[in-house]
Amino acid sequence: MAVLVYAESWNGSFKKATYEAVSYAAQLANKLGTEAIALTIANSDDAAQLGNYGASKVLVLTNDSLNTFNNQAYANAIVAAAENAGADTIVISNTNKGKSVAPIVAAKREAGLITNVLELPSSTSPFTVKRKTFSSKAFANYSTNAAQKVISITPNAQEVVATGGSTTVESFDYTATESDNRLSSISIDRATGKVSLTEAELVVSAGRGLKGPENWGMIEELADVLGAATACSKPVADIGWRPHGEHVGQTGIAINPELYIAIGISGAIQHLAGVNSSKNIVVINTDPEAPFFKAADYGIVGDAFEVVPKLIDALKVYKANN
Amino acid sequence: MKILVCISHVPDTTSKINFTNNNTEFDSNGITFVINPYDEFGLTRAMKIKEATGASLTVLNVGPVSTEPTLRKALAIGADDAVRIDAEPTDAADVARLIADYAKDQNYDLIITGRESIDYNGGIVPGMLATHLDIPFVNACIGFELEGTKATVIREIDGGKETLEGNLPMLLAGQKGLVDEKELRIPAMRGIMMARKKPLTVVAAGETTKQTLVVSFELPEVKAACTMIDAGNVEQLVELLHTEAKVI
Numbered sequence: 085m086a087v088l089v090y091a092e093s094w095n096g097s098f099k100k101a102t103y104e105a106v107s108y109a110a111q112l113a114n115k116l117g118t119e120a121i122a123l124t125i126a127n128s129d130d131a132a133q134l135g136n137y138g139a140s141k142v143l144v145l146t147n148d149s150l151n152t153f154n155n156q157a158y159a160n161a162i163v164a165a166a167e168n169a170g171a172d173t174i175v176i177s178n179t180n181k182g183k184s185v186a187p188i189v190a191a192k193r194e195a196g197l198i199t200n201v202l203e204l205p206s207s208t209s210p211f212t213v214k215r216k217t218f219s220s221k222a223f224a225n226y227s228t229n230a231a232q233k234v235i236s237i238t239p240n241a242q243e244v245v246a247t248g249g250s251t252t253v254e255s256f257d258y259t260a261t262e263s264d265n266r267l268s269s270i271s272i273d274r275a276t277g278k279v280s281l282t283e284a285e286l287v288v289s290a291g292r293g294l295k296g297p298e299n300w301g302m303i304e305e306l307a308d309v310l311g312a313a314t315a316c317s318k319p320v321a322d323i324g325w326r327p328h329g330e331h332v333g334q335t336g337i338a339i340n341p342e343l344y345i346a347i348g349i350s351g352a353i354q355h356l357a358g359v360n361s362s363k364n365i366v367v368i369n370t371d372p373e374a375p376f377f378k379a380a381d382y383g384i385v386g387d388a389f390e391v392v393p394k395l396i397d398a399l400k401v402y403k404a405n406n
Numbered sequence: 407m408k409i410l411v412c413i414s415h416v417p418d419t420t421s422k423i424n425f426t427n428n429n430t431e432f433d434s435n436g437i438t439f440v441i442n443p444y445d446e447f448g449l450t451r452a453m454k455i456k457e458a459t460g461a462s463l464t465v466l467n468v469g470p471v472s473t474e475p476t477l478r479k480a481l482a483i484g485a486d487d488a489v490r491i492d493a494e495p496t497d498a499a500d501v502a503r504l505i506a507d508y509a510k511d512q513n514y515d516l517i518i519t520g521r522e523s524i525d526y527n528g529g530i531v532p533g534m535l536a537t538h539l540d541i542p543f544v545n546a547c548i549g550f551e552l553e554g555t556k557a558t559v560i561r562e563i564d565g566g567k568e569t570l571e572g573n574l575p576m577l578l579a580g581q582k583g584l585v586d587e588k589e590l591r592i593p594a595m596r597g598i599m600m601a602r603k604k605p606l607t608v609v610a611a612g613e614t615t616k617q618t619l620v621v622s623f624e625l626p627e628v629k630a631a632c633t634m635i636d637a638g639n640v641e642q643l644v645e646l647l648h649t650e651a652k653v654i
Contacts, residue, residue, distance in 0.1 A: 183529050184561075187533025197499065197530055217527060217623070218527070224620050225623075266542045269568055273568070280564045329566075331582070338527075342653045352420075353421075364647070381633065382651075387637075406648075
């Protein structure tokens with residue numbers, strides 16, 4: 085019984101989260117003594133690349149009814165592909181798209197669904213994996229004995245493993261049904277050129293210490309120099325200084341980038357919950373007693389309005405020399 | 407028009423998380439439980455629809471008797487009646503099946519849940535429930551407007567938002583944006599008094615099968631002490647990010 089991985093595309097191309105999912109599926113298949121088969125939807129050009137991450141076969145689905153993402157249709161296409169591939173385990177990224185298809189896929193397959201998964205299974209019988217829980221304040225080991233499984237993996241938690249392998253590409257068809265199209269997309273409004281928060285490797289975030297929305301220019305400049313995404317604390321989103329989509333924390337977006345720089349954020353427990361899985365945390369705050377320093381790897385006690393411009397200059401010098 | 411809002415009973419966001427019984431159970435000692443914040447945005451949106459259209463509003467929770475104060479709070483905010491399905495909610499697929507079994511004959515026009523609970527964060531119940539009831543599922547819903555039975559919904563997508571249109575019934579998994587933080591309602595004394603008289607029906611759970619089991623919990627490792635850098639020497643930070651953290 086094979087492992088099927090949904091290789092997600094954004095505007096017709098793969099991202100790091102896709103390669104993470106395929107790498108995960110290939111290693112999982114290896115543990116289970118089977119093969120990993122990838123499914124791509126509305127992206128045929130890049131399909132062969134997935135061999136390099138361990139997919140033994142790629143099912144390519146191109147159908148005019150699936151050119152734009154539709155959770156119902158995509159979920160049904162994944163279910164059909166799992167049947168075609170003889171898969172009993174399905175791997176999906178825990179991205180926005182993944183979250184809106186995984187429960188549908190699992191309900192249709194009567195599968196055990198485990199989301200927010202961080203690692204390969206510690207045991208395959210019973211199937212046991214570690215996941216984030218309590219809004220990243222804790223971890224839990226979940227097991228399932230379900231014959232069918234759906235595993236949704238946290239972006240930025242898996243290594244991308246390039247195997248140098250090749251793959252066979254096969255076309256696969258599914259046409260959206262009337263029931264798939266009960267909701268129709270009217271418009272998509274995407275901030276262009278910005279790094280998506282959940283998948284960003286570097287994130288620059290700021291809070292009330294910035295004193296007003298007019299002072300975010302230096303935060304965006306710092307993010308630009310680093311190639312980072314921008315984020316903010318809850319109070320700042322609540323007062324409308326920044327859009328809600330930037331709010332990281334317990335009731336916002338949970339992230340786990342390689343680097344999280346928090347500027348003018350004190351580090352309330354609700355904020356820490358959403359960001360404490362970041363691999364490296366830098367805190368810049370005027371208050372040496374700010375609780376965030378206890379969760380930080382590197383700290384600077386200082387005024388953001390002095391420290392941030394200096395940091396931007398120092399990074400520019402570094403970038404120029406490296 | 408009939409609206410169902412599904413509510414989770416969760417530890418308050420300020421809770422410190424601990425486990426007991428050899429790290430196999432959540433330690434609820436000293437914990438204050440609240441309506442799951444994501445569900446509260448949905449409940450508030452539902453109240454606004456109720457006020458605009460005269461719709462009936464039922465709140466539902468799957469849980470033991472100890473979760474009833476959370477349902478009473480939802481009644482105090484303004485729901486008409488409450489349903490508690492009497493079962494320990496230890497498996498999301500099981501919870502979705504129990505709610506579906508109850509809701510399938512109720513003909514709700516609109517079902518609203520939170521996008522996930524802030525305790526187990528599965529994000530599983532809404533999509534499974536919609537699938538069992540064969541209605542469309544809108545995840546990470548940040549906007550909803552209704553004109554007759556035609557709804558315009560906005561959902562968060564990676565890096566932006568998408569506007570969709572469709573007819574009721576449907577299920578929304580909501581979050582902030584469905585209403586703003588400042589629109590959330592604190593129950594008034596009159597509401598609290600009235601809530602005591604509103605119907606709270608207890609429904610026995612049918613046959614269930616659990617797909618997943620929590621084997622054990624772990625707390626994150628305690629971080630080593632933070633390396634403090636002088637505000638006048640940001641070059642040192644850049645150096646450490648390069649040589650030690652290896653992130654630039």
